[in-house]
Amino acid sequence: xxxxxxxxxxxxxxxxxxxxxxxxxxxxxxxxxxxxxxxxxxxxxxxxxxxxxxxxxxxxxxxxxxxxxxxxxxxxxxxxxxxxxxxxxxxxxxxxxxxxxxxxxxxxxxxxxxxxxxxxxxxxxxxxxxxxxxxxxxxxxxxxxxxxxxxxxxxxxxxxxxxxxxxxxxxxxxxxxxxxxxxxxxxxxxxxxxxxxxxxxxxxxxxxxxxxxxxxxxxxxxxxxxxxxxxxxxxxxxxxxxxxxxxxxxxxxxxxxxxxx
Amino acid sequence: xxxxxxxxxxxxxxxxxxxxxxxxxxxxxxxxxxxxxxxxxxxxxxxxxxxxxxxxxxxxxxxxxxxxxxxxxxxxxxxxxxxxxxxxxxxxxxxxxxxxxxxxxxxxxxxxxxxxxxxxxxxxxxxxxxxxxxxxxxxxxxxxxxxxxxxxxxxxxxxxxxxxxxxxxxxxxxxxxxxxxxxxxxxxxxxxxxxxxxxxxxxxxxxxxxxxxxxxxxxxxxxxxxxxxxxxxxxxxxxxxxxxxxxxxxxxxxxxxxxxx
Numbered sequence: 001x002x003x004x005x006x007x008x009x010x011x012x013x014x015x016x017x018x019x020x021x022x023x024x025x026x027x028x029x030x031x032x033x034x035x036x037x038x039x040x041x042x043x044x045x046x047x048x049x050x051x052x053x054x055x056x057x058x059x060x061x062x063x064x065x066x067x068x069x070x071x072x073x074x075x076x077x078x079x080x081x082x083x084x085x086x087x088x089x090x091x092x093x094x095x096x097x098x099x100x101x102x103x104x105x106x107x108x109x110x111x112x113x114x115x116x117x118x119x120x121x122x123x124x125x126x127x128x129x130x131x132x133x134x135x136x137x138x139x140x141x142x143x144x145x146x147x148x149x150x151x152x153x154x155x156x157x158x159x160x161x162x163x164x165x166x167x168x169x170x171x172x173x174x175x176x177x178x179x180x181x182x183x184x185x186x187x188x189x190x191x192x193x194x195x196x197x198x199x200x201x202x203x204x205x206x207x208x209x210x211x212x213x214x215x216x217x218x219x220x221x222x223x224x225x226x227x228x229x230x231x232x233x234x235x236x237x238x239x240x241x242x243x244x245x246x247x248x249x250x251x252x253x254x255x256x257x258x259x260x261x
Numbered sequence: 262x263x264x265x266x267x268x269x270x271x272x273x274x275x276x277x278x279x280x281x282x283x284x285x286x287x288x289x290x291x292x293x294x295x296x297x298x299x300x301x302x303x304x305x306x307x308x309x310x311x312x313x314x315x316x317x318x319x320x321x322x323x324x325x326x327x328x329x330x331x332x333x334x335x336x337x338x339x340x341x342x343x344x345x346x347x348x349x350x351x352x353x354x355x356x357x358x359x360x361x362x363x364x365x366x367x368x369x370x371x372x373x374x375x376x377x378x379x380x381x382x383x384x385x386x387x388x389x390x391x392x393x394x395x396x397x398x399x400x401x402x403x404x405x406x407x408x409x410x411x412x413x414x415x416x417x418x419x420x421x422x423x424x425x426x427x428x429x430x431x432x433x434x435x436x437x438x439x440x441x442x443x444x445x446x447x448x449x450x451x452x453x454x455x456x457x458x459x460x461x462x463x464x465x466x467x468x469x470x471x472x473x474x475x476x477x478x479x480x481x482x483x484x485x486x487x488x489x490x491x492x493x494x495x496x497x498x499x500x501x502x503x504x505x506x507x508x509x510x511x512x513x514x515x516x517x518x519x520x521x522x
Contacts, residue, residue, distance in 0.1 A: 050338075077311075081342020084335060085411065085419055089365040093417035099367040104350040106360040106404060123450045137402055141395065143367060150346065156354035158346055205488060 007036040007139065007178035009248075012168035014044035016246050017053035017083055017185045026185075026246040027087065031094035031169060033249060036139045036178065038170060039098075039218050040147045041087060042163040045101045047071075047078040059122075066121035067160045075160050079148040089144055103127075103151030103193045104158060109166060111159050125151045125159025129168070130173035133184070139178075168229040168238075175237035184226060185246040190257030193218060196261075201244075204258050230259040267399065268297040268439035269510075274427035275305035276448045277507050278344055283355045287446075287507040288348065292355035294510060297400045297439065300359075301408045301430060302348060303424040309330075320383075335461035336421050337363075340409040349407055359405045364388075364412030365419060367395045370427060371492075372412035372420050386412045386420025386426070392432035429490040430498075436498035444498050445487060446507040451518035452488070454479060462505075465519050468492060475516040490521040 003126045010030060016022050023074040030039060040248065045081065053056060059066040084100040091098035103109025105124075111125030138145055147170065171182040189200035193213070202209070210227060219227065225255040230241045242248060243255025269395060271291060277283050291300060293331065314337045320327040345361040352359035363457065365369025395416025399402075399406055410424040424443065428482040449463035451465030454474070463470070471488060474480040480488065491502045503509060 035300045050315070054311070055314070076346050077338035077342040079342075080346050081338040081340075085337050085341050085363050087474055088363070089413045089419050090417045092365055092368055092413060092415060097363070097368055100363075100365075102346050102349070102361075104346055104353055104361075105361070107353055107358055134402065134404070137398070141394070141398055150352045152353060154353060158350050 004177065004179040005036060006181065007037045007038070007174055008181045008183065009034055009167055009171045009174070010183045010249055011040040011042075012185045012187060012246060013042045013163070015185070016185065017041060017044035017046070022246070023087075024090070027090050028041040028066070029045075030190065031091055033227055037177070038066055038135070038139075038145045038147065038174075039087070039091075040163050040167040040170065041079075041083060042081065042149055043075065046082065047074050050074055050078055055202075058152060061119050061121070063136065064119075064121065066120075067124050068121065072123040075152055076158055080150050082149045084146060091144060092101045096144045097142055098146050099138065100146045100148070100159065103161065103166075106145070107131050107152075107154070108134065109151040109161070109169065110154050111161055112153055112156070112158060113175050115260065123157070123159050125153060125161045126150065126242055127140065127161060127169045129225075130169050132156060132177065135174060136184050158211050162225075164226055164229050168233045171233045171238045172236040175239070180238045182230075182241045183249060184230070184232055184241070184243045185248065186226075186247065187242065189255050190244045191219065191259075199256060202257050207261050227259065231261070234259065234261050265440040267298060267442065268299070268300065269294055269442045269444065270299045270428055270432050270437055271437070271444045271446060271510055272301040272424055273446045273507060274303045274448070276422070277446065278302060278305035278307070278415060283377065283507070284348075284515050285351070286350050287510075288355060289506070292352055292357045294431055298391050299400075299406045299408065299435075300348070300352075301424050301428040301431065302340075302342050302344060303410055304336065304376065305344065307343065308335050311335055311339055321400075322380050325380075325382065327381075328385050330384065331420060333384040333419065337419055341342070341411050342516065345407060345409045352405060352407065357405045358403055359407050361407045361409070363409055363419065364427075368392050368413075368415070369408070370412040370422070370430065371415050373414055374418070374420060374423055384418070386410065386422045388422065388430045393434040393438065396431070398433060398436050416430065424484075425487055425490050429494045431496045432453050432499045433497040434500070436500070441499045443491075443494055443502045443509060445491070445502070445504045446509065447487075449506065450516050451486065451505045452520075453479065460515060463518050464515065465521060468522050471520075488520065492522070495520065495522050
């Protein structure tokens, strides 16, 4: 059997990005990870603040944000500009040769504008393909790619794309060349069996248990698409998937949830 | 003698970026250029507009802008976010595998905060080094690097850096591995012998002629640092340097100024 090099893909969400101190602490841990690695980051509340500052009113449909043109511009400015470059510069200071990406850069993540939806969510893209060849070239140069939640349609249009989905698609695309460990960091310690108790982490969530807990409504709302991404990755060749707090990337941390088939 | 591959480095200024149509036309011409190439772009008026929108008041000292922290954030958002990603996505649509960079990305351009100046211009960086090895790896992958006017100090701080200087430093750093042709595009057809006559282009500006015209004050103000960059590049190994309008990148254009030693 072929021995593939290991690749760790870490996704962090808005909660880490919104706190300067938490982000700094996380980046220090991330920088200390040995081997090939990729960071994927979400947006946080900065985009909302900048949109407000510019007098742009966010548009919602049943609680879900619509990405109209002004909001897309703000997302590009904030995610690809402010946040992505701050993270990149900080990782450089920690001796990681970080390189920031939108999906347009190097044609890394090609997507298409979401269609056939009952509602037009605006400039939102669903992933079509990942340029894993270029990812590989860069990783072998010891570059640490840092992805934000912006992709492109190949026709000149940037699109807003869910960061969880980006992390999953990267993990799947790289699993031909690498043994991929995918880590989803969020605000809880893992998948909880009791939403009110942060210590009720399910250590190992098999697909059977997941199906059962979903039916019992123990797992619901935001966790569902997150876990769908996990199982999708696992069925498509990703070796291991974990969900937990940013702390979990520290060596020896065992508080998180391992998602398994 | 070694036969180096050719590399074209094109710098465009704010005037092209401020016009959606001009930028589109330029990018079409740039995309059609054969061989290895790099694009460097300035900022344009969008940053000023966004700063105004956010209620940030620009600070000036004797007509020169001071880059305070809020203005640096706006520069990062606008140059590295909005403009750089728009250009990258447009070039992708033109079948150029563009990849956007600040100096922090891939540690491409390391700079240090300007010091010992009579005035503190704020978060402005002077270039220390260029990661030409990574530039070469990417060019050989047929990637088209697109640089904006942001660098970093290696300690986590992003810095505003003149785009002309970035283009010059890239050209010099790449001239070991490539035969570099450096093209500075600006709002005139070339260096003029009569500032009021756009048709008075000096076809070939030798260093002797430059020195003479500078003493006669025919060449003055903004043209001086631009030409200093040109002669610096030429003395440090860059093969050819041209100054002219964005039109000059079209094949067969002969209206611009060739700067020569």
